[in-house]
Amino acid sequence: MKSFLKIFLASLLALVVFSLVAFFIFLGLISGLTTPEKVVTGQRAVLVLDLSKAYPEVAVQNPLKGLGGKERYDVPALYDVVRLLKYAKADSSVKGLYIKCGGNANSFGSSEEIRNAILDFKSSKKFVYAFGDVITQSGYAVANAADKIYCNPQGGVDWRGYAMQLAFLKGLLQKLEIEPQIFYAGKFKSATEPLRETQMTEANKLQSIVLLNDLYGHFLTQTATARKIDTATLHKYAIESSIQFASDALKYGLVDGLKYDDEVKEEIRALVKAEQLDKINFIDIDKYAQVVDIKPITVGGDRIAVLYATGDIIDGKGERDKIGSETYRNYIRKVRLDKNIKAIVLHINSGGGSALASENIWRELTLARKDKPVVISFGDVAASGAYYLSCNADSIFAQPNTITGSIGVFSILPNMQKFFNNKLGVTFDGVKTATDADELSIAKPLTESQKRFMQNSVDSIYHTFKSRVADGRKKSIEYIDSIGQGRVWSGSRGVELGLVDRIGGLSDAIACAARMAKITDYRLREYPAAQSLFDMLLGNYEQEAAAKAIEKEFGTEGIRMYRSLKSVKQMVGSVQTRLPFEYTIE
Numbered sequence: 001m002k003s004f005l006k007i008f009l010a011s012l013l014a015l016v017v018f019s020l021v022a023f024f025i026f027l028g029l030i031s032g033l034t035t036p037e038k039v040v041t042g043q044r045a046v047l048v049l050d051l052s053k054a055y056p057e058v059a060v061q062n063p064l065k066g067l068g069g070k071e072r073y074d075v076p077a078l079y080d081v082v083r084l085l086k087y088a089k090a091d092s093s094v095k096g097l098y099i100k101c102g103g104n105a106n107s108f109g110s111s112e113e114i115r116n117a118i119l120d121f122k123s124s125k126k127f128v129y130a131f132g133d134v135i136t137q138s139g140y141a142v143a144n145a146a147d148k149i150y151c152n153p154q155g156g157v158d159w160r161g162y163a164m165q166l167a168f169l170k171g172l173l174q175k176l177e178i179e180p181q182i183f184y185a186g187k188f189k190s191a192t193e194p195l196r197e198t199q200m201t202e203a204n205k206l207q208s209i210v211l212l213n214d215l216y217g218h219f220l221t222q223t224a225t226a227r228k229i230d231t232a233t234l235h236k237y238a239i240e241s242s243i244q245f246a247s248d249a250l251k252y253g254l255v256d257g258l259k260y261d262d263e264v265k266e267e268i269r270a271l272v273k274a275e276q277l278d279k280i281n282f283i284d285i286d287k288y289a290q291v292v293d294i295k296p297i298t299v300g301g302d303r304i305a306v307l308y309a310t311g312d313i314i315d316g317k318g319e320r321d322k323i324g325s326e327t328y329r330n331y332i333r334k335v336r337l338d339k340n341i342k343a344i345v346l347h348i349n350s351g352g353g354s355a356l357a358s359e360n361i362w363r364e365l366t367l368a369r370k371d372k373p374v375v376i377s378f379g380d381v382a383a384s385g386a387y388y389l390s391c392n393a394d395s396i397f398a399q400p401n402t403i404t405g406s407i408g409v410f411s412i413l414p415n416m417q418k419f420f421n422n423k424l425g426v427t428f429d430g431v432k433t434a435t436d437a438d439e440l441s442i443a444k445p446l447t448e449s450q451k452r453f454m455q456n457s458v459d460s461i462y463h464t465f466k467s468r469v470a471d472g473r474k475k476s477i478e479y480i481d482s483i484g485q486g487r488v489w490s491g492s493r494g495v496e497l498g499l500v501d502r503i504g505g506l507s508d509a510i511a512c513a514a515r516m517a518k519i520t521d522y523r524l525r526e527y528p529a530a531q532s533l534f535d536m537l538l539g540n541y542e543q544e545a546a547a548k549a550i551e552k553e554f555g556t557e558g559i560r561m562y563r564s565l566k567s568v569k570q571m572v573g574s575v576q577t578r579l580p581f582e583y584t585i586e
Contacts, residue, residue, distance in 0.1 A: 041091070041093045041094065041281060041283060041288070041291060042093060042281040043093055044093075044095055044272050044274055044279060044280050044281060045091075045093050045094045045095065045280075045281045045282075045283050045288075046094070046095055046096050046097070046098050046268060046272070046280055046281070046282050046283070047084075047085075047088050047094050047096070047097045047098070047283060047285060047288055048097075048098045048099075048100065048282050048283060048284045048285065049081075049085075049097060049098070049099050049100065049114075049118075049285050050100040050284065050285075051099065051100060051101050051102075051103065051104040051105065051106065051111075051114075051138075051139055051142055051143075052100065052102060052103045052104070052105055053075070053105060053286075054105035054106055055075070055076060055077065055078040055080075055081050055106060055110065055114075056075065056077060056078065056310070057077060057078055057079075057308040057309075057310045057347065057349055057379070058077055058308050058310070058528060058529075059074055059075060059076055059077040059080060060074060060075040074286065074289065074290070075286060076285065076286055076289045077308075078106070078110050078113060078114075078379075079113075079306075079347075079506050079507075080289060080294065081113075081114060081117065081285060082113055082114070082116075082117040082505070082506070082507060083294040083295075084285055084288060084289055084292070084294055085097075085117040085118065085120065085121045085285075086117065086120060086121070086294075087292050087294050088121060088288070088292075089120065089121045089123070089124045089126070090124070091292070094126070095126060095127070095271075095272045096126045096127035096128060096129065096268065096271070096272070097118065097121055097126065097127070097128045097129070097146075098129050098130075098131070098264075098265075098268065098282060099118070099128065099129065099130040099131070099142065099143055099146055100130075100131065100132065101130045101131065101132040101135050101136075101139035101140065101142060101143035101149075102132035102133050102134060102135060102136070102139055103132075103136050103138070103139055104136060104138035104139040104141070104142060106138075107380035107381075108215060108380055108399070108401040108402070108403075108585075109349070109378065109379045109380035109381070109398075109399040109401060109402045109491075110349075110379060110380055111138065111141055111142050112399040112400065112401055112505070113379075113399070113505045113506065114142055115141070115142045115145050115222075116505060118142070118145045118146070119145050122145070122147070127147055127148075127268075127271060128145065128146040128147050128148075129146055129147065129148050129149075129150070129264060129267075129268060130142075130143035130146035130148070130149045130150070131149075131150045131151070131259075131261060131264045132151055132152070132155070133151065133152040133155040134151070134152070134155040134156055134157075134158070135149075135151050135155070135156070135157045135158065135249075135255075136158050137158050137159070137160070137162070137219070140157060140158070140223070140254070141219050141222070141223075144222060144223050144226040144227065145222075145226060148256045148257070149254070149255045149256055150255060150256060150257050150258070150259045150263075150264050151246050151249060151255050151258060151259075152246065152258070152259075152260060152261075153246055153258040153259070153260070154246065155246050156243070156244070156245055156246045156248070156249060157243055157246070157249040157254050157255060158243075159237055159238055159242070159243035159249070159254065160238060160241075161216065161235075161238035161239070162212055162215060162216040162219075162585055163212075163585070164208055164211075164212050164585050166193070166194060166200065167194060168193070168194045168197060168198050168199065169194050169195055170194070170195060170196060170197055170198050171198060173195065176419050176423065177418035177419045177422055177423060178414055178415070178416050178418075178419050179414065179415040179416075179418075179445065180192070180195040180196060180412055180414055180415075181412065181413045181414060181415050181445070181446055181451075181454075182195060182196055182410065182411075182412055183410060183411045183412075183451070183454045183455045183457075183458045184408065184409065184410035184411070184458060184486070185408055185409045185410070185458050185459050185461075185462035185486075186407070186408030186409070186462065186484060186485035186486030186487070187203045187485050187486070188203050188204065188206075188207050188406075188408065188485045188486040188487035188488070189406070189408035189409070189410055189485065189486025190203070190204040190207075190486065191384075191408075191410055191486070191576070191578055192410050192412065195412065207487045207488055210489075210493075211403065211488055211489065211490055212585065214400075214401070214489075214490035214492060214493060215401050215490060215585065217231070218400050218401050218490075218492070219401075220234050220235060223254075227253055227254065228253075229252075229253055237252055237254075246258050265277060265280075265282070268280065295523065295524070300519075300521045300522065301340050302340065302342050302517075302519045302521060302522040302523075303338070303340050303341045303342065303522060303523055303524070303525045304341065304342060304343045304344075304345060304510060304513050304514060304517070304519075304522050304523075304524055304525070305335035305338075305341045305343070305344045305345065305524075305525050305526075305527065306345045306346075306347065306506075306510065306524050306525070306526045306527070307328070307331055307332070307335070307344070307345070307346045307347070307526075307527045308347050308526070308527070308528065309323045309328060309346060309347070309348045309349070309350060309386075310323070310348075310349045310350065310379075311323055311349075311350060312350065312351070312352075312353040312578070313325070313350055313352055313353030313354055313357045313358050313361070313385045313386065313389070313577075313578075314353055314354055314357055315354050315356060315357045323348075323350055323353070323357070323361075324357075325354070325356070325357035325358075325360040325361055326360075328361050328364075329360055329361060329363075329364045331527045331528075332344065332346075332361070332364040332365060332368050333364055333367075333368075335368070335525070335527075336364075336367065336368040336371055336372070341372070341525060342372055342373075342517035342519050342522065343372050343373040343374075343375065343513035343514065343516060343517040343519075344365075344368055344372060344373070344374045344375070344513070345374075345375045345376075345377060345506070345509050345510050345513050346365070346374070346375075346376050346377070346390070346393075347376075347377040347378075347379060347506050347509070348376065348377070348378060348379065348382045348386050348389075348390060349378075349379030349380050349381060349382065349386075350381065350382060350383075350385070350386035351381050351383055351384060351385075351386065351403075351406075351578055352383055352384030352385030352386050352387075352388070352406065352576070352577045352578035353384075353385050353576065353577070353578050354385065354575075354576065354577075355385060355388070355409060355461050355465070355575045355576060355577045356575070357385070358385035358386075358388040358389045358577055359388070359389075359464075361389040362388060362389040362390075362391070362392060362468060365389060365390075365392060365393065366392050369392065369393065369394060372517065373394050373513050373516035373517050374392075374393045374394050375393060375394055375395045375396075375397070375509045375510075375512050375513040375516070376390040376393040376395070376396045376397065376509070377397045377398075377504075377505065377506045377508075377509035377510075378390075378396065378397065378398035378399070378402045378404055378491065378500070379399075379402065380402065380403070381402065381403040381404070382398065382402060382403075382404050383403055383404050383405055383406035383488055383578075384406040384407070384408065384486075384576075384577040384578045385576075385577035385578055387404055387405060387406065387407065387469070387499070388407075388465055388468060388469075388577050391468055391469045391472035391473060392468065392471065392472035393472070394516060395501045395502065395509075395512055395516075396499075396500050396501050396502075397500070397501065397502050397503070397504040397505070397506075397508055397509040397512070398491030398494055398495070398500045398502075398503065398504075399491050399503065399504075399505065400490065400491050400492040400503055401490060401491060401492075402490065402491035402494070402500075403488055403489075403490065403491075404488070404489055404490075404491055404494045404499060404500065405483070405484070405487055405488050405489040405494060405497075405499055406486055406487065406488045406577075406578075407465055407466065407469060407480065407483075407484030407485070407486065407487075408462065408465075408484060408485060408486025408487075408577070409458050409461045409462040409465060409575060409576070409577055410458065410486075410575075410576055411454055411457065411458050411575045411576065412576075413440065413442065413446065413454065414442050415442065415444065415445040415446070416442045416443060417443055417444050417445060420443060428441075428443040428444070436449075436450060436453070439453070457575060458575060461575050461577075463477075465484075465577060466480045466481055466484060469484070469499075473498055473499065475498060483497050483499070491503065510524070
């Protein structure tokens, strides 16, 4: 029998190895037989920026880009898009920019980065046109930087105003007879509200409406400046539902004309004085990235390290789209000890996560700051644990519509005894060597002394959190508590409150780091590297496929509920410094 098993396992291993080798040989042969499209700009190029594409913090390499198909090129990172627009500004072959603004897959801070890069591109006096069949508010927030905005005559512009919605799970848990057992510090720390309430508390409503008004006010202000319509009038259009058809958008000055895509491109043809439309090279920004070098050539050996941190903050090494404390601690330590690296910039886009993981990254950044400047750049969101690890930096940059703050702590330990007993017919029993040895069991309720211990732990970590912020921002603990309590703020209010130093994007943070390091000739060393072939093949595709299947079957509400339940699972058993459940702003 043993001999049979050895032969069987050896054969199975050989089959697996052979299959993998054959697969990669097949890819190589196909790639060799397929001639990738040669990308050229020509003399009449118009750069195309499609906002429906989500530009990640770290570039995504397409291992099959030489095989044709829809997605044939690497997806540039968000900061690459900024650098590409800056490069195109001085590229004589690029005559203008065409923005597809029907939808926008990029959130508030990322959109602000892109919009500012478009404004910088416009300073070259090259034209910028925007077009969408139906232009969403998020698409319009970027498109309003264009010289001309057009929409389909049968389409329109979404002008409803902003709304924020949260999904509440308390009723579901009650039906399942699951008791959440929640402990938190901070009256605004609403991350646990979906588990303990059926609607928003007054404190949460207050912080949410202030935040929403800040975000919407910023959108109206930018639109007012671009379209020369005062903010009160723009707001009135939303209140009175004035913009219902494409003709309304034209009538009230939100667009410059009602045209089809071909008509807009014909106008561009006349603008660049091309004899025929096919003489213009409309080149997508991801294709443009393949033919230009956006990284400057420098003579010296000075470097600035730029670290991109995206997703939940978790203990250990982490995974793709997660901020693993061990991984980022090693990144920071590596660049701290590198004598050629004169400054560190951390660009973070996270709603927080594990309190201990945030503390460990905070510690490493604090050590790095003793040796070289440390500058933080906030993206769409940098709150709770993300703010925790950032608070001791030399300088913090945020966009006006970055979501930040949320200085507060919570912990969840569900009691699922009735669920197991009454719903599944499962019971538990056991032995222990100490009274509280089974404290973290989900199969029984906590005792009163155990509840006090859990709350004391949360209060202690909240005090540490406030102390870290107070020391880093040079404020009193009492002041930090007054603006903390788990409350979220916009980036613009963060500046007013002293949580943020300056309004600006990643480019501004890098320039600040260079000034602090007193260097002018430098290159960037960026971490982590773009995803490789193996990263993509061995990534979390089962989870991603499940999420996509749920979204397809149950829509946005279904995927929102799925993500909420998944977040609960991640929170159980550890103290968390994270944002409330997923904000949906539309």
